[in-house]
Amino acid sequence: MAGFAGLGRRLVQMIPIIIGITIVSFVLIRIVPGDPATLILGNHYTPEAAAAINTNLGLNRGILYQYWVFVKSALSGSFGHSYSIGDSVGHLIWQGLGRTLFLIVMAGIFTAALAIPVGLYAGLHRGRIFDQTTRVLLLVGYALPGFLLGVLLILVFGVKIPILPINGFGDGFLGHIQHLILPSITLAVPFSAVLVRSLRASVIEAMTADYVTTALLKGIPWHRVVSRHILRNAGMSVVVVFGVNLAFLVGGTVVIENVFSVPGIGSLLVSSVSTRDYPVVQGLTLVFAVFVLLVNLLTDMVHVAIDPRLAVA
Incomplete structure (x- = not known):
């Protein structure tokens, strides 16, 4: 209750x-x-x-x-x-919302697939070559503007090595995935840099905790200590960082959708601002705001589920 x-x-x-x-x-x-x-x-x-x-x-x-x-x-x-455009704003938003959500979900999957193993390994091997190299590469990825990274990916994988589509949304589920690989990677790189730093710091802090020392003294295998104690406790703070930055990721879609010509609500917002289409801009602003608020709410709920002590606060 x-x-x-x-x-x-x-x-x-x-x-x-x-x-x-x-x-x-x-x-x-x-x-x-x-x-x-x-x-x-x-x-x-x-x-x-x-x-x-x-x-x-x-x-x-x-x-x-x-x-x-x-x-x-x-x-x-x-x-x-x-x-x-000559259409209902609600219909336009509904059309583009699914494409934008598809892009956000793919970017989130790419981010988790990259950040969790890299952040965990870097934290467990603090100060080693992998850790130092990862920190430099991710710092560059974070500092690189999203639109510039997107253009570089287009030049490499769309022009020099034309193996991926560089614009549009594609047809069918597999077509959507194929067309959104490059924009998803563009969104995931700076997002991953933040998560890797957060997870690395949390893993390093968890490794010095008393419960880890106690578990090792009891003879619990190292891989079980990592999965049950270090990763579980380090993941609490990462969940919050992931949720907060996922909300900011929504804003990033506005730029990236225009770079890759993805017909989502981000590109719709830019075109509507340029034409001063009041109803569309106001409707999209409200949708973006509600989405960010819901993501933050869901993040808090997941955080409480992981750590029930927060429910008392």
Whole structure:
């Protein structure tokens, strides 16, 4: 019951945060210079069409009325209508959301597959050649901008050694995986650098703990000490780091999807900002915010499941 009460409390706490995010996104998109109707219509601009857009968006009304139009459309799930694309915003978000989630899941899998063994081995062999080499390589990977790493991967595996697709989403499950390998690696490299450093530090700290010394004195085999004591306890902090950075990974998809032309909600956001498509930008901002909040909530729940003592706090 205490767990359900804590979950309910966290969900209630998310409400004012979401409201604040809607206000910030609503204000920021409106202070960008330029007339939305002009940018949306482009060469098809006419005073009548511009007046219709301004009326539908409520731009000829007060700011509070415009915000109410946005909130009402968000509560209905439609998020309004995109004038630059000519479709329901909710439908556009639903189309791109699955592709973005597919990319995030693949990036998370690549990250875990790289960071867990490398971080564990580096921590267990602190100061050795593997540890030192790994730290240098991952530092370079973390410092390298995502868009630049993506371009380098395109040049190597798409041009010099053309073995992987460099754009699009592909057809079918295997096609999706094949097309998202390079963007997933681009997202996973800096993410892995953070996790490796965190896991390495946690493993080194766990190796000096009394429970590890006691287990070794009892004659427990080293591999069991590593799996049952060192990795399990070191993994608690890594779960938090993984969850927090997974939330930031969502923001990274905005850039990477545009580099690899993945038709997800990240690339949709960039194109909508350039055309000042208010309903799309506001709807996507809200979706990104809710996703980040849910990831943080799920991270806390997993952390409590690993360490039940945190449920008391």
